Amino acid sequence: YELTQQVSVSVALGQTARITCGGSNIGLKNVHWYQQKAGQAPVLVIFRDKNRPTGIPERFSGSNSGNTATLTITRAQVGDEADYYCQLWETNPVFGGGTRLTVL
C-alpha cells in the first residue's frame, strides 16, 4: 500500500497549511500523523484521522475521506516548521514519504 505526500508545503506566518496524504480508499482506514523537527524524534500529532494527543494544540486537526487524508495547521507558527508524515496500518505499518513544511 502506497501513501503519497507532497514533498514540500510553504505557508505564510499565521495562515493555514494543509498537508495531504493520498492512498487508495484511504478514507476507509485510520490515518495517523507525526511531526518531526530537525534532529529530533517524531511526535504523534493526530491519531485515528482527527484525534489530538494530550498536549497537541487545537491548531492541529485532521480529516480523512475518499482517497485523501489531510492534516490542517491553522495560524501557522515558525515552530511548526518540520517534516510531517502520515501513517496507517495495512498488513504492516506504512508511512508516507513525508512533507516538509516551511513557514514564511
Next chain:
Amino acid sequence: ELMESGGGLVHPGGSLRLSCTASGFTFKNFAMNWVRQAPGKGLQWVSSISGSGRRTFVADSVQGRFTVSRDNSNNIFFLQMNSLTAEDTAFYYCAKDHEPGNMYWYFDLWGRGTLVSVSS
C-alpha cells in the same frame, strides 16, 4: 521515556543488538516497535512485538535477519540484527503503541534514536 542503545559502526555481514529501555508506563501492557530512518530519508517500520512478547512482526526487508524480543521484568526490549548491509544504515527509533492491550500500530512515544552505520 524510551532510551535506545547499542548502535554503532559495523562491517557488512556483521551483527548488532539494539536495546530500548522504558520507564514511566506499565511496559508489559503495551506493544513496542522499531522504526528506522536512513539519513535524510523518511520513516520505515522495522518490527513490532506484542505486550506479552508472544506475537512478533518484522518488515519483509529484514525478514530472516532481524529478530525482536522483550523482557517485561526489566522493562526492556531488543532488536537483534544479523547479516547487516549498507541498506540497513539508519537511525533506529523505538516507539510505544498509543493504547494498551492489543496492537494498535501507531506510536505516541519515541526514543531519541540510535545510529547504526554499516560500512567496510
